[in-house]
Amino acid sequence: MGSIYNGNKNINIDIPEDVQYIMDTLNEKGFEAYAVGGCIRDSLLKRQPEDWDITTSAHPSEIKALFRNTVDTGIKHGTVTVLWGKNAFEVTTYRVEGEYEDNRHPTSVCFISNLIEDLQRRDFTINAIAYNTEDGLVDPFGGLIDLRYKLIRCVGDPKERFAEDALRTLRAIRFSAQLGFDIEGRTKECISEMSELIVNISMERVQSELDKILCSKNPGKIRLVYETGISVHILPQLDIMMNTPQNSIYHKYSVGEHTLAVLENTRGNHYLRWAALLHDVGKPDARIEDQDGRDHYYNHGKTGSEMAHQILRDLKFDKKTINIVTRLVKFHDYKTEMNEQNIRRAIAKIGPDIFPLYIELSYADLAAKSRFAIEKSFGYLKYLKETYEKIVERQDPLSMKDLKISGKDLLEMGFSKGETIGRVLNELLDRVLGDPSLNERDILLEYVRNHNLWGEQCIKRDTRNG
Template sequence: MRLTNLPSEFQKALPILEKIKSAGYEAYFVGGSVRDALLHRPIHDVDIASSSYPQETKAIFERTVDIGIEHGTVLVLEQGSEYEVTTFRTEDVYVDYRRPSSVNFVRSLEEDLKRRDFTVNAFALDERAQIIDKFNGLEDLDNKLLRAVGKAEERFNEDALRIMRGLRFAASLDFDIEDATFQAMMTHAPLLEKISIERSFIEFDKLLTAPHWKKGVKAFKDSRAYCYLPGLEESQDKWDEFTAAYSDDFVFSSSEQAWAALLIALDVPAVKPFLKKWKTSAQFQKIVDALVSLYRFRQSEQLGLRQLYQYGRETIEVIEELRQAQGLAVDFEKIAELDQSLLIHDKHDIVVNGGMLMSELGIKPGPELGKILSQVEWAIVDGKLANKKETIFDFIANLDSK
């Protein structure tokens, strides 16, 4: 098969292939970029595989960087762009269900493609736009089927993260997982405990934010992969509720929104400790925690000025999007009106500060000063006090007289 229209990303990189071939070696575009071209999806990274060994690749190009030369990868800097050129290789025994103990450079494209995860990721594309398909990946692509290359048991035993990748591909591509491949996923799911949680987070996060996340979540549940990921061990009866809660066409707008929705569905009492187990950043934990808290508040309360001030309009709208997708009542116009009516959006917007109260009103530092500043802050937020110096001083004087 030939691509009738070679995407511009490949056209731009053609000189790389041509230079390698003119030096007497083979070179092809490989991997996900070829799959995405066939599916008419956006192309991100263009990867190149070559029969040239790393030192041979470096001899062909003037500017290169050794980014992973022990694994056969050389970064080629050409015409203002960067391209990873990786030598055809086979891999030795995997020592930790993630990384091979060693790699062996080879001259055979087919040997290189054999080590890849799924047939739809094992294509190669030459400079004439000809597709090389050694494992019936084109048929699987037509059938929207995800199938492991070769023996599925071997692929997942080599690298257990491929289980999470497969589930993510189901969600992003809207593909079904071939039966034998899925059975191997289920069998090898316990190996996920041996994979770094940061890696699993990346794949699961991509699954949750994918267009067909419901399909991915169903496969995730049916594979029982959740049993081997932190905090999800006892979540079996929650997954159907999670997917059923949202309209079929709803797609999460951000990772934070997706994880907040998940933790709400799982009824996780303490958000930050849960996400800490997944080794997420403190900032990510803070945002998701705020979203979950706000959602729970909205289950029984209406929004007011204090919520707009405390959480901010953007955070509130993220939660209201979730509520809207669940068929619950929302009012974005009211949110906008409340936000506009706020006199301040941050305590630093207040025209007075602690230093002024100490120097001009003689208030001593300590808990009492903090209490007064808090009373001023919330009075302004509630619209009961103008954000003006004289008015605030009068307000404080009246506090003293009470």
């Protein structure tokens, strides 16, 4: 089948066998078929594509007739998922879309027979590239050139693309962060001009894009969310942080610039990156200036934890993320005395499950402070990390579940269910945190018997024993 699209046959892309089979099957029946979008972009960048999408002149009913196992994933919009072996591939009919009344969904979809018209509706030039082995690379909007110059550029008029789907304003920043690309001038201008349209997008979709930005290799690109005016609509606390100074011998940046530096100092862990973004979110509210003009931020961790909880809820995050991130924000600047006993207590207080993340966040936070702060606190952090590793290696008890007795043992001793059992277990934990050698069943049981741990139950116990 001859090509009408003037494809570049000098570029070869390794197409997976299953994808090639699907395209060959469509071609044999007289339909056009190309791998398209992100898989071609990533292949050209020598990155491993996460999935392979196929675009075709065949209509959904014709696609379904050619393959035994299919799923109608988005059939109104022309998308059929073909199940082949252990893999699933989205096959979508060439289409153009009608008006966008809500900056997200088209009022209508019309199937067409021309690949170029289909590519023209896509968001960015680097995603509007198609390929098959017969015709080569079909790139009508200069995506390959933009890949070479590392640019994110809209297909056609940016205003039209962003009006069609306001989420594209965030997607541009996300691709910039993931790929390390710049956003082309006109495209960036239009993001700023149309930033308010993001309010028409569901918070779940906004959250997904923000998460991808933060978890990318360039989390500092979250700056663009502020610079383009998007954050004022979805994360106004970022704007406030960016405009809050830190007049302190411990700092060299504003709260916002410090936050961006901390982000760049952390590895790409979901919880760690969100904690880095929000660790100082309470500082603007907690900020006070002393008589010497120095800023102080008392209890900003607690304040920030409460704010982070609301922010993450508004962004529709899951309970686990909210729990972990808010605890990290609360304790990010927690300090204790430099001895094993107090460090064990710190681990128990902060949480054994997140203490490694707390240490990582502490290092990232310190590295973004002034030289004075680094020289003052680096030795403490080094001792904290080394001591924590020793404690973990020895398997010292750090939580109630590590105690050699349980609530069941206390019930058998005559305690009733309720707060008393929790209080007693907490007291026992405090003892073994001080001295792990006390964490033996007989020692703990004897301690309970010989000390007045019964509280209000003491009278009932004496009555039973009498």
